[in-house]
Amino acid sequence: MLGFLSFAVPLVVTALRVSPAPEWRNDVAIVERLGFVPIGGEGVPSAVLAQLAALLPIGGRVLRAGLASAIGAGISGRAIYGIALALLGRTGTTPRLTPTLALAAALTAVLSPTFQREATAPGGATLAAALALLPLLARASRVRGGARGAFGLGVLLGLAFAESRFAASVSVLGLFVHALVRREFPGQRNFLLGAAGFATVVLFAAVPFVVRPFADHAWVTLGLDLSPRSSFSTDVVLSSGSPVLAFARELGPVALGLGILGIAFGLLRRDLRARTASLAAIVLASAFVVSRGRSILAENPVAPLTLVGVSALAILAVSGVQTASLALVAARVPLARPASVLLVVFHFTLVFAAAEGSSGIVTETTGLGADVWTDEALGELPAGAVVVVRSPTLAFRLWSARVTRGERPDVLVIPLSLVSRGDVARRLVAEEPGVLPLLRDVAMTGRISEFSLTTLADARPLFVELDPTWDRRLLDHLRPTPLWLGVTPHTLGRSDRGIALADDSGRRAFRRVLSVARGVPGGDAGTLAVLSQRAREQVVVLAALGDKANARRVLSDIARLDPESEFAKTVAAHLDAPAGFDPRSLLE
Numbered sequence: 001m002l003g004f005l006s007f008a009v010p011l012v013v014t015a016l017r018v019s020p021a022p023e024w025r026n027d028v029a030i031v032e033r034l035g036f037v038p039i040g041g042e043g044v045p046s047a048v049l050a051q052l053a054a055l056l057p058i059g060g061r062v063l064r065a066g067l068a069s070a071i072g073a074g075i076s077g078r079a080i081y082g083i084a085l086a087l088l089g090r091t092g093t094t095p096r097l098t099p100t101l102a103l104a105a106a107l108t109a110v111l112s113p114t115f116q117r118e119a120t121a122p123g124g125a126t127l128a129a130a131l132a133l134l135p136l137l138a139r140a141s142r143v144r145g146g147a148r149g150a151f152g153l154g155v156l157l158g159l160a161f162a163e164s165r166f167a168a169s170v171s172v173l174g175l176f177v178h179a180l181v182r183r184e185f186p187g188q189r190n191f192l193l194g195a196a197g198f199a200t201v202v203l204f205a206a207v208p209f210v211v212r213p214f215a216d217h218a219w220v221t222l223g224l225d226l227s228p229r230s231s232f233s234t235d236v237v238l239s240s241g242s243p244v245l246a247f248a249r250e251l252g253p254v255a256l257g258l259g260i261l262g263i264a265f266g267l268l269r270r271d272l273r274a275r276t277a278s279l280a281a282i283v284l285a286s287a288f289v290v291s292r293g294r295s296i297l298a299e300n301p302v303a304p305l306t307l308v309g310v311s312a313l314a315i316l317a318v319s320g321v322q323t324a325s326l327a328l329v330a331a332r333v334p335l336a337r338p339a340s341v342l343l344v345v346f347h348f349t350l351v352f353a354a355a356e357g358s359s360g361i362v363t364e365t366t367g368l369g370a371d372v373w374t375d376e377a378l379g380e381l382p383a384g385a386v387v388v389v390r391s392p393t394l395a396f397r398l399w400s401a402r403v404t405r406g407e408r409p410d411v412l413v414i415p416l417s418l419v420s421r422g423d424v425a426r427r428l429v430a431e432e433p434g435v436l437p438l439l440r441d442v443a444m445t446g447r448i449s450e451f452s453l454t455t456l457a458d459a460r461p462l463f464v465e466l467d468p469t470w471d472r473r474l475l476d477h478l479r480p481t482p483l484w485l486g487v488t489p490h491t492l493g494r495s496d497r498g499i500a501l502a503d504d505s506g507r508r509a510f511r512r513v514l515s516v517a518r519g520v521p522g523g524d525a526g527t528l529a530v531l532s533q534r535a536r537e538q539v540v541v542l543a544a545l546g547d548k549a550n551a552r553r554v555l556s557d558i559a560r561l562d563p564e565s566e567f568a569k570t571v572a573a574h575l576d577a578p579a580g581f582d583p584r585s586l587l588e
Contacts, residue, residue, distance in 0.1 A: 002081070002099045002100065002102070002103045003078065003081055003082070003085075003099075005103060006077045006078050006080070006081035006102070006103050006106040006107070007074045007075070007077055007078040007081075008074070009077065009107060009111075010073045010074050010076070010077035010106070010107070010110040010111065010119075011070055011071065011073060011074030011077075013111065013355070014069070014070040014073040014074070014110075014116065014119045014120060015067060015070040017116065017119075017120045017358075017361065018063055018066035018067060018069070018070055018120050018121075019062070019063070019066060019120055019121055020059055020060060020062055020063040020066075021062065021368050021370070021371050022062050022370050022371060022400055022401075022404065023121055023370055023526065024369075024370050024393065024397065024526030024527070024530070025121075025300070025526065026121050026122045026123055027370075027393070027396040027397050027399070027400040028392075028396050029043075029065075029121075029122050029123040029124065030061075030062060030065055030122050030400045030403070030404060031396055031399050031400050031403060042124075042162070042163060042164055042165065043124045043162075043163060043164075044162040044163065044205040045124070045127055045131065045159055045162055045163045046068050046069075046072070046123070046124030046127045046128075046163060047124075049067075049068035049071055049127065050064070050065040050067075050068040050122065053065065053067040053068055060404065060405070061403075061404040061405075062122060062404055065122040066120065066121055066122045068122070068124070068127060069118065069119045069120065069121060069122060069123055069124075069125070069126045069127065070119060070120075070126075071127065072119065072124070072125075072126030072127030072128070072129065072130045073110050073115065073116075073119040073126045073130075075127070075130035075131075075134070076106075076109070076110055076115070076126060076129050076130040076133060076307070076311065077106040077107065077109075077110040078106070079130055079133035079134050079136070079137045079311075080102075080105055080106040080109055080110070080133065080311050080314060080315060081102045081103060081105070081106040082102075082137040082140065082141055083133065083136055083137050083140045083279075083315055084101065084102035084105040084106070084314075084315045084318055084319075085098060085099060085102040086137075086140035086141055086275070087140065087266075087272065087275050087276070087279075087315060087319055088101055088102060088318065088319060088322055097322065097325070097344065098322070101318040101321060101322055101344070101347070102318065104318055104347055104348055104350070104351055105314045105315050105317065105318040106314075107351045107354070107355075108251065108255075108314045108317070108347075108350050108351050108354050109310050109311045109313075109314035109315075109354075110311075111351065111354045111355045111358055112246075112247075112250050112251065112310060112354040112357070112358060113246075113250050113354070113357050113358040113360070113361055114243070114246040114247075114250065114306060114307065114310050115307055115310060115358075116358035116361045117358075117361050118303050118307060120361055123303075124163050124164065124304075125164075125300070125303035125304050125307060126307060127163055128160065128163040128164035128166075128167035128303075128304035128307075129167060129304045129307035129308050129311065131156065131159045131160035131163050131164075131167060131168075131171075132160050132164075132167035132168065132170055132171040132304060132308050133171075133308060133311060134156045134159075134160075135153055135156045135157055135160070135171045135174075135175060136171060136174050136175070136278070138152065138153055138156060139153075139174075139175060139178060140275060149190075150186065150189075150190035150191075150193040150194045150197070151193045151194065151196060151197040152197065153194050153197065154193065154194035154195060154196060154197025154198040154199075154200075154201075155197040155198070155200065155201055157171060157172065157194070157197075157198050158197060158198040158199070158200065158201025158202050158205075159201055161198070161201075161202060162201060162202060162205040163304075164301070164304045166289070166301065166302050166304055166305050167304040167305070167308065170282055170285055170286060170304075170305055170308050171308075173278075173281055173282060173285055174278040174279070174281060174282050175278070177274075177277050177278040177281040178274045178275065178277070178278040181273055181274040181277045181278075182274040242286075242287045242306075242309075243283060243286050243287055243305075243306050243307075243308075243309025243310045243312075243313060244256070244283065244287050244309070244313070246306065246310060247259070247310055247313045247314075250353075250354065250357055251317075251350050251353065251354060252350075252353075254346075255317050255347070255350055256313070256317075257320075258316075258317040258318075258320035258321055258324070258347070259313045259314075259316040259317040259320055260316075260320070261320035261323060261324060262276070262315075262316035262317060262318070262319035262320035262321075262323060263276060263279075263280050263316055263320075265319070265320065265323045266280075266316070266319060267280070272319075276316070276319070279312040279315055279316055280312075280316070282308055282309060282312045283309050283312050283313055283316075285305070285309075286305035286306055286308060286309030286312075287309060289302050289305050317347070318347065321343060321344060321347045324340075324343055325340040325343055325344055326340075328340040328343070368516055369513070369516050369517040369524030369526065369527030369528075370397065370524075370526065370527060372512060372513050372516045372517075372527075373397075373483075373513045373517075373527050373530060373531070374397060374398070374401045374407065376483060376509040376510075376512060376513050377483045377484065377509075378398070378401070378407055378408045378411065379509070380481065380483055380484060380509060381408070381411055381461070381463065381484070382461045383410055383461075384410050384411075384412075384460050384461065385410075385411050385412070385460065385461040385462070385463060386411075386412045386414060386432065386435070386456060386460045386461065386462050386463070387411060387412070387413050387414065387463050387464075387484075388414045388416060388438070388448075388456075388462070388463070388464045388465065389413065389414070389415055389416065389464075389465045390416050390417060390465045390466075390467060391417075391465060392415060392417055392418065393530070394465065394530075395413055395415035395418065398411070398413050399413065412428070412431060412432055412435075412460070414428060414435060414438070416442060419439055419442060419443075420442075420443065425439050425443075432456075432459065432460060433459075434455055434456045434458070434459030434460065435456055437449075437451060437452035437455050437456070438452040438453065438455075438456055440452070447467070447469060447470075448467065448470070448474070450473045450474055450477070453474060453477065453487060454477060454487075454489045456487075457477070457487045457488060457489045458489045461486075462486070462487040463484040463485060463486050463487065464478070464485050464487055465485070465537070466478075466485055466537035466540065466541060468540070472544065472545070475541050475544055475545055476491040476492065476545065477489070477490070477491060477492065478492070478541050479492055479496065479497060479500045480497055480500060480501055480538040480541060480542065480550075480554070481500050481501070482501075482507055482509060482510035482534075482557070483509060483510060483513075483534060484534070485534075485537060485538065485541065486500070494545075494547050494549075494550065497542065497545075497547060497550055498549070498550050501538075501550055501553060501554065510531070510557065513527065513531060514528075514531060514560060514561065517531065528561055528562075531561055532558065532561045532562065532565075535554055535557045535558045535561065536558065536567055538554045539551050539554045539555060539558065539567075539568075539571055540571075542554060543571060543574075551571070552572070555568050555571065555572060
């Protein structure tokens with residue numbers, strides 16, 4: 001019964017919290033999970049689940065794609081329960097306490113804010129964590145030995161690899177440390193069977209790339225080397241997601257201390273040493289890898305490691321609780337038994353603390369900043385417009401809006417960083433022949449010339465994302481608006497740019513997006529970052545052209561976004577400075 005609850009409770013709670021609105025960092029995942037773009041050769045299991053969930057008659061595509069994450073949370077809970085149950089069964093004979101503490105470990109980990117932040121949004125982090133935990137569960141449950149066990153373990157590792165290479169690596173690390181401590185490595189026969197199971201899954205996961213050329217949207221082949229690890233020009237890197245810090249911050253230092261106690265006690269006991277060492281190795285590895293930081297505009301590729309690390313700490317914490325509880329009872333000191341009971345009850349309160357702490361994730365993930373920005377930005381574009389972007393962030397945001405809600409199919413998006421991949425360039429030329437000179441320039445020199453830009457602007461309404469390397473001749477053709485930089489075939493004067501910036505509808509659109517982005521608790525960092533980048537580009541263009549009055553007008557927008565902006569202070573200090581300051585250097 002408790003094993004079923006370890007799966008059902010996280011599944012139901014997470015499914016009720018899944019966000020129906022998109023987020024910037026999930027755009028790549030949404031486009032990939034819905035099968036439109038094969039990226040990085042990963043995410044196959046979550047893509048299958050997301051497309052199966054798309055058959056359900058509930059909500060929109062974003063909500064249904066997010067249900068795959070909820071399923072991953074449920075499987076993770078059941079895997080954590082099984083691993084904890086096997087570990088606690090060796091710690092001491094407590095038939096009533098052992099399954100209850102194992103359930104506490106599962107719920108504490110999966111209902112924590114760190115886990116729920118990934119589980120309530122489309123993506124494969126929770127499923128990757130579950131697939132990384134399942135081989136450890138198979139090992140802990142003694143599902144090993146024999147042909148079926150070895151082949152099945154290889155299949156589980158293959159599924160983890162097909163979802164996330166990081167998840168598969170940490171799972172292999174745990175199995176290797178366990179075998180190293182016990183000095184029990186698989187024989188040649190079992191190793192070959194495991195390799196066969198692994199290869200079977202990996203080859204099956206490669207089938208979409210074989211049959212893709214026959215699909216209607218086969219031209220969108222961006223290449224296997226593109227992944228969420230790509231750098232985005234508008235991106236902001238936040239602090240690291242170390243599982244140790246996350247566990248201590250969300251559940252308190254006492255819970256972390258119990259986890260450390262569980263590690264210390266487990267390493268001292270011979271019968272617990274292998275399992276404890278494997279969990280401790282996972283915690284250390286995940287803490288080391290995720291120390292590089294995480295992004296607010298892209299799916300975090302190492303998020304599965306954080307989730308597996310938090311899960312391992314939750315298991316070690318209940319081991320510490322059981323160890324301390326049994327030690328108190330054996331000490332035969334006054335009030336030892338009540339103290340032991342209170343310690344167990346205290347740890348159960350962490351389940352409710354984790355659930356309450358993650359309740360705010362619902363408001364964070366249902367913020368409409370990305371949706372409102374998309375509506376206003378696309379609404380500003382005239383019919384048949386062309387948008388040339390440098391940042392894959394903006395490209396995937398517009399593509400995600402198109403594939404999930406069918407928005408603006410008339411707008412042609414040209415992602416400069418992706419045109420050399422697959423058949424994208426040929427298809428763009430087929431849709432708009434006027435883009436050929438621009439693509440030729442990018443292929444030959446890596447830069448856009450004035451001729452190619454104005455030729456395309458002659459053919460269709462053109463909007464661009466600023467490249468800091470553009471010279472003044474290109475800047476003379478730019479028409480700043482609150483959300484875009486338009487391009488005109490002819491050069492513009494200061495009065496033309498002033499009229500464009502003073503457009504009331506554009507100003508209102510900017511204020512609406514800013515109001516929604518600030519309305520989310522803690523602020524919608526992704527939308528604010530994109531708004532800030534657009535404003536910075538406009539300031540740079542105006543300052544480079546010597547249009548100081550309009551530049552100061554846009555600086556007021558940056559002040560609304562960030563009153564302490566160092567960029568705004570630097571530009572304001574140099575607007576009246578002698579010649580020699582190049583504001584474009586601030587964007588490089």
